[in-house]
Amino acid sequence: xxxxxxxxxxxxxxxxxxxxxxxxxxxxxxxxxxxxxxxxxxxxxxxxxxxxxxxxxxxxxxxxxxxxxxxxxxxxxxxxxxxxxxxxxxxxxxxxxxxxxxxxxxxxxxxxxxxxxxxxxxxxxxxxxxxxxxxxxxxxxxxxxxxxxxxxxxxxxxxxxxxxxxxxxxxxxxxxxxxxxxxxxxxxxxxxxxxxxxxxxxxxxxxxxxxxxxxxxxxxxxxxxxxxxxxxxxxxxxxxxxxxxxxxxxxxxxxxxxxxxxxxxxxxxxxxxxxxxxxxxxxxxxxxxxxxxxxxxxxxxxxxxxxxxxxxxxxxxxxxxxxxxxxxxxxxxxxxxxxxxxxxxxxxxxxxxxxxxxxxxxxxxxxxxxxxxxxxxxxxxxxxxxxxxxxxxxxxxxxxxxxxxxxxxxxxx
Numbered sequence: 061x062x063x064x065x066x067x068x069x070x071x072x073x074x075x076x077x078x079x080x081x082x083x084x085x086x087x088x089x090x091x092x093x094x095x096x097x098x099x100x101x102x103x104x105x106x107x108x109x110x111x112x113x114x115x116x117x118x119x120x121x122x123x124x125x126x127x128x129x130x131x132x133x134x135x136x137x138x139x140x141x142x143x144x145x146x147x148x149x150x151x152x153x154x155x156x157x158x159x160x161x162x163x164x165x166x167x168x169x170x171x172x173x174x175x176x177x178x179x180x181x182x183x184x185x186x187x188x189x190x191x192x193x194x195x196x197x198x199x200x201x202x203x204x205x206x207x208x209x210x211x212x213x214x215x216x217x218x219x220x221x222x223x224x225x226x227x228x229x230x231x232x233x234x235x236x237x238x239x240x241x242x243x244x245x246x247x248x249x250x251x252x253x254x255x256x257x258x259x260x261x262x263x264x265x266x267x268x269x270x271x272x273x274x275x276x277x278x279x280x281x282x283x284x285x286x287x288x289x290x291x292x293x294x295x296x297x298x299x300x301x302x303x304x305x306x307x308x309x310x311x312x313x314x315x316x317x318x319x320x321x322x323x324x325x326x327x328x329x330x331x332x333x334x335x336x337x338x339x340x341x342x343x344x345x346x347x348x349x350x351x352x353x354x355x356x357x358x359x360x361x362x363x364x365x366x367x368x369x370x371x372x373x374x375x376x377x378x379x380x381x382x383x384x385x386x387x388x389x390x391x392x393x394x395x396x397x398x399x400x401x402x403x404x405x406x407x408x409x410x411x412x413x414x415x416x417x418x419x420x421x422x423x424x425x426x427x428x429x430x431x432x433x434x435x436x437x438x439x440x441x442x443x444x445x446x447x448x449x450x451x452x453x454x455x456x457x458x459x460x461x462x463x464x465x466x467x468x469x470x471x472x473x
Contacts, residue, residue, distance in 0.1 A: 084156030122281025124296030124401025149299025150259030171223035180206030231460025235408020296401025300409030317473035323354030329463030340381030362451035368395025379437035
């Protein structure tokens with residue numbers, strides 16, 4: 061067979077099951093998956109006044125920052141010094157996911173994919189400012205802290221991961237796209253298991269100034285997804301990670317499947333660098349592709365964690381996309397960005413974790429900030445936490461600048 065390796069492993073294995081066996085999260089509302097999930101279902105908002113940044117001359121004063129995170133509690137002093145915050149968030153999330161999984165990472169059959177929209181934007185900006193203000197030259201670690209792939213490299217070095225290593229930067233769909241790429245590597249026989257991690261820490265003056273001028277950021281510092289009075293998104297930061305394994309890998313170490321990865325897709329609007337297709341055509345096509353891979357119908361989706369950034373155009377476009385897929389099916393929808401802010405590249409994974417927990421617990425986190433329906437996007441929003449539901453399958457959307465669309469579907473293991 062032309063598709064077989066010397067050991068008889070088939071390169072094309074689309075029918076193989078892929079499972080999530082571990083999860084980790086570092087978020088504005090909690091460190092660790094349990095703390096994160098408990099805050100989500102309780103509706104505890106992590107959006108507050110920005111710390112460690114002088115906002116006197118900035119038009120935005122609030123964000124979803126990671127708080128009470130002490131890297132020395134998780135990392136060696138050397139790693140604390142070598143990793144920028146966005147790397148630390150991804151790394152610590154991956155540590156939690158790996159520990160829960162119990163997978164032996166030291167193998168050439170284990171790979172890693174890292175997702176980040178903006179990587180080292182903060183250290184790049186800070187270094188340029190220090191050079192301009194006092195002539196301070198860049199340090200020897202500047203490059204490795206700014207480069208997005210070094211987060212995965214550092215985790216691989218510490219845990220002897222010798223399989224495929226890739227870094228994805230597809231704006232705010234980076235986390236979801238990292239899951240897609242990892243699943244492809246497993247399905248094509250390049251790996252039996254994958255560490256999928258994402259991190260973002262980009263709350264800095266240049267980004268705030270730029271996004272404010274585009275009209276994307278909320279000047280009031282309130283994240284109100286799908287609400288009539290929404291006025292833009294709120295920046296967030298953090299990290300997320302999952303472990304993906306095929307049947308053989310899971311059986312080898314007697315691991316426990318938390319959920320099954322049923323389908324995932326990526327495509328592009330091919331419309332505009334910053335604005336979504338107003339008809340939601342690309343996002344709808346992406347959801348349709350994910351459903352096709354999962355081999356299920358739209359009415360089997362019990363919960364949809366929407367991208368829902370709370371921008372005027374973005375929420376309407378996503379509504380039109382959902383309408384094309386679900387029609388009159390009353391799928392339950394919420395956006396957790398009203399709680400965490402927009403975690404950008406990391407959100408694709410943390411929001412997928414929320415889907416796994418929704419299937420596991422029968423609970424849907426609330427769409428915090430929603431009070432009045434917008435007639436232009438009458439989404440079936442779960443404004444309050446819902447419990448006691450029988451959710452077999454959940455979908456997570458992550459959409460980004462450049463027309464990037466990602467959709468991931470998970471189901472009970």
